[in-house]
Amino acid sequence: MKQIFINMTVAAALMVAGSAMATDMPAVGKAKCGACHAIDKKVVGPAWNDVAKKYKGDANAASKIAANITKGGEFGWKMGKMLPKGMGATDAEIKSLSEFIAGLK
Structure with missing residues (x-):
């Protein structure tokens, strides 16, 4: 019985930790981008985490992402044109969204 209680406690702690680590898409992102993008998975367009990885270490990441969003296009993802x-x-x-995306880990 004691082992079951310990296992349930550990499972609950992991669920809480996992949800605390998850990042939510800003409301404007959900409204304007959520139909085609998610933070952690490909939808129609790439996951925002993947976009952040593409620009990791680039000091101009946010401005490059913003420029791509503004002009639209494919950006090498081969998933269709935005x-x-x-x-x-x-x-x-x-x-705002470009800065958010560039800041994802």
Whole structure:
């Protein structure tokens, strides 16, 4: 009985730790980008974690991501072409989301 309690406690702790480590997409990202992107998995476009990895160590990552979102295109992902400014994101939204994406680990 004691072993069952320990196992259940460990399982609960792991679930809490896992959910605390997960990053949520900002609300504007869900509204403007969520139909085609997720943080941790490919949807229509690449996972934002994969985009962050592509630009890891690049001091200009956020501005490069913003430029790509603004002009639209394929960006070497071979998953189809994103429309310029995605689903009508403003320049301020693009800047904010680009900084968020570049900051993902």
